[in-house]
Amino acid sequence: MRLGLIGSGNMARAMARGWGDPVLCTDVLPARARALAAEVGGEAVETNGQLAEQAEAVVLCHKPAQLEAVAAEVAGRARGVVSILGGVPLEAVKHAYPDIPAVRMLPSTPVEVNRGVCLHARDGEEDEAFTRAVIERFDRLGPVVTLDEEQLDTAMGLMSNAPAYYALVAEAQVDAGVRRGLPADLAAELVVGTMGGSAELIRRRGMDTLAVRREVTSPGGSTARGLAALERHGVRTAFDAALAGVLGEQA
Ligand SMILES: NC(=O)c1ccc[n+]([C@@H]2O[C@H](COP(=O)([O-])OP(=O)(O)OC[C@H]3O[C@@H](n4cnc5c(N)ncnc54)[C@H](OP(=O)(O)O)[C@@H]3O)[C@@H](O)[C@H]2O)c1
Incomplete structure (x- = not known):
């Protein structure tokens, strides 16, 4: 066509x-x-x-x-x-x-x-x-x-801004690495490469995000501590608030 x-x-x-x-x-x-x-x-x-x-x-x-x-x-x-x-x-x-x-x-x-x-x-x-x-x-x-069409606004709200969100998440991770002495380009290579690979892995696991988290989270290990810190600092509420903002929902 x-x-x-x-x-x-x-x-x-x-x-x-x-x-x-x-x-x-x-x-x-x-x-x-x-x-x-x-x-x-x-x-x-x-x-x-x-x-x-x-x-x-x-x-x-x-x-x-x-x-x-x-x-x-x-x-x-x-x-x-x-x-x-x-x-x-x-x-x-x-x-x-x-x-x-x-x-x-x-x-x-x-x-x-x-x-x-x-x-x-x-x-x-x-x-x-x-x-x-x-x-x-x-x-x-x-x-x-x-x-x-009724699902479109929410779907677009999840999707269209996401490249900017992931760029921000990558930047925050890179900054955390740089603060601890990693060169920025090396940190970016690690973070962005892992983002792409993780997305593919989640897809291979049938979009089962919990399964992927369990696979890399050993009891009492470093991933568990990292995830707990992200939860404590409101990662879920931050993304929910972001979508609310995009959709113009009242707080
Ligand atoms: N960007 C996204 O992520 C995204 C995602 C999904 C859908 N969309 C939709 O895609 C459309 C384009 O978005 P965009 O970000 O690409 O906008 P954009 O960069 O401003 O591109 C629109 C282009 O169309 C030109 N234009 C205006 N009137 C025209 C006419 N009569 N004939 C031919 N060209 C004309 C504009 O020229 P002037 O600037 O000189 O007016 C401009 O170059 C929008 O309707 C948007 O809602 C965008």
């Missing part, structure tokens, strides 16, 4: 790098689209209308506020639409793009390295063949998880 990216900003660039295919893209700043096409190959198209004609589906990589304006530009020319617009329900996308198949996907930044979870907001009325083709395409960027 030949996709046309409308908007060549951060998320378009991350997805284009992940796909690694020649890209078809636009941007209000033509130089931005040209830079993306120069980097990954492909073509920066002059107008959104031309892009829609050349692509089998347009991918909305602009900001949510531009939904109506962009839809007006490609009206009658787009054959299918994939929205990655944050906070815009599928219903609103369908309203802006009546009569063509529409799918709502929410990718995360690690798509750039083909490890980004992509959420697919289920809709009972989707065009099956189109949806399947879109999911196949996004599956190359990382696992696609299908869920109901």
